[in-house]
Amino acid sequence: MVKFARVSVIGYWLFTLGFLLPSAPLLFADDQVAVTVQRPWMRAVPNVMDTTAVYMVLVNSGSAPAQLVGGSTVIADSVAPMITTKEGEGLKQVVGMKGVDALEIPAHGRLVLEPNGNHLMVMGLKEHLKEGAQVDFTIKLEPGDHEIHLKIPVQKKPVQ
Amino acid sequence: MSVVSPKTTSVPNPPAKRPFFDWRVWTVAIVLLVAVGLAVLFGVKQNAQQGFYGMRLFPLKTAYDFKLHGPNGADVRLDQFQGKAVLFLFGFTHCANICPTSLTNLTAVYQALTPEERKQVQVVFISVDPNRDTPQTLEQYVTSFDPSFVGLTGSKPAIDQTVLAYGGSYEMVAGPTNQPNDYSVNHSAYTYLVNPSGKLELLYGNEKLGEVPKMVSDIRAVLHEPRS
Numbered sequence: 001m002v003k004f005a006r007v008s009v010i011g012y013w014l015f016t017l018g019f020l021l022p023s024a025p026l027l028f029a030d031d032q033v034a035v036t037v038q039r040p041w042m043r044a045v046p047n048v049m050d051t052t053a054v055y056m057v058l059v060n061s062g063s064a065p066a067q068l069v070g071g072s073t074v075i076a077d078s079v080a081p082m083i084t085t086k087e088g089e090g091l092k093q094v095v096g097m098k099g100v101d102a103l104e105i106p107a108h109g110r111l112v113l114e115p116n117g118n119h120l121m122v123m124g125l126k127e128h129l130k131e132g133a134q135v136d137f138t139i140k141l142e143p144g145d146h147e148i149h150l151k152i153p154v155q156k157k158p159v160q
Numbered sequence: 161m162s163v164v165s166p167k168t169t170s171v172p173n174p175p176a177k178r179p180f181f182d183w184r185v186w187t188v189a190i191v192l193l194v195a196v197g198l199a200v201l202f203g204v205k206q207n208a209q210q211g212f213y214g215m216r217l218f219p220l221k222t223a224y225d226f227k228l229h230g231p232n233g234a235d236v237r238l239d240q241f242q243g244k245a246v247l248f249l250f251g252f253t254h255c256a257n258i259c260p261t262s263l264t265n266l267t268a269v270y271q272a273l274t275p276e277e278r279k280q281v282q283v284v285f286i287s288v289d290p291n292r293d294t295p296q297t298l299e300q301y302v303t304s305f306d307p308s309f310v311g312l313t314g315s316k317p318a319i320d321q322t323v324l325a326y327g328g329s330y331e332m333v334a335g336p337t338n339q340p341n342d343y344s345v346n347h348s349a350y351t352y353l354v355n356p357s358g359k360l361e362l363l364y365g366n367e368k369l370g371e372v373p374k375m376v377s378d379i380r381a382v383l384h385e386p387r388s
Binding site for chain 1: 253254255256257258260261264268297300301304305326327328329330331333335336344345346347348349350363366367
């Protein structure tokens with residue numbers, strides 16, 4: 001009976017620690033980013049293009065806002081967050097894009113990167129991956145100089 | 161005494177007929193008729209505009225016959241495509257987001273048409289960046305979306321004239337490195353549909369192009385219009 005109780009006490013601690021350990025970084029570091037990535041994809045582009053774009057949804061489960069500040073991939077020179085701009089009205093309206101230092105992922109909120117909207121522009125393409133390929137892609141978040149390493153599918157259209 | 165009030169004229173009438181000639185009845189009847197007439201006219205006009213998903217231009221006007229350089233630098237005029245519905249848009253090949261999105265959507269629209277319909281439809285991409293987009297670059301670019309697509313460029317005056325004729329606009333914006341070739345182009349992102357009679361008929365903002373069935377339905381309607 002005593003022996004059984006001791007085993008269950010050890011078992012209890014192992015059980016509890018098993019739950020606590022994976023979440024330890026979140027508990028002990030205030031500047032940790034609690035962001036996950038959904039449905040990432042890179043646009044497959046014609047060989048004559050030296051730029052492309054990466055789209056995804058970033059979900060922030062933390063109670064503090066996070067910033068998407070950039071990214072990197074071996075197949076291109078640089079990656080930068082961009083917003084889509086619209087100036088003027090009616091037929092004279094011009095649509096363009098503009099580099100920004102960061103795109104915010106609100107606390108308990110999401111940042112959507114999508115065609116025609118906000119995106120990560122990939123500049124100086126060194127390799128043109130075909131539809132169906134996968135590319136290693138790293139995104140950089142603040143605070144905490146946080147990086148998330150992803151394998152991103154290359155596609156012509158959004159992930160369904 | 162030349163003015164005779166309706167009330168006075170009604171006095172000699174037999175009481176039984178009075179309601180039929182009462183001026184109030186006539187006033188109401190005329191107002192109703194005018195209202196119905198206006199509603200019908202307005203309805204017809206609404207119908208003419210709104211049966212289409214795209215923004216319909218009314219009345220239709222002959223589309224500006226641009227003359228630019230196509231594949232291999234050969235001259236290409238809009239009029240060459242008469243008899244086809246032409247969907248064209250402005251852009252540039254260094255554009256990473258808007259232009260490939262629009263062309264991907266137009267590819268889906270084009271490929272949703274029947275082979276017979278496709279023979280009557282031409283998609284044209286006009287560069288607003290002749291400095292970097294050569295006819296060869298453009299051809300490789302547009303044909304990677306669909307082999308039938310045509311990319312056009314030209315002298316800056318010819319491009320400016322075309323953009324202006326379609327009420328559009330564009331501007332170069334310097335990039336972060338300040339290198340001469342590091343710039344982006346903010347541009348009109350409409351797709352213009354010229355019908356087989358050469359009239360500019362429909363306009364689509366870039367965000368509308370993703371609705372493939374609605375785009376296809378518009379194109380079919382345009383192809384079935386009586387030719388003028």
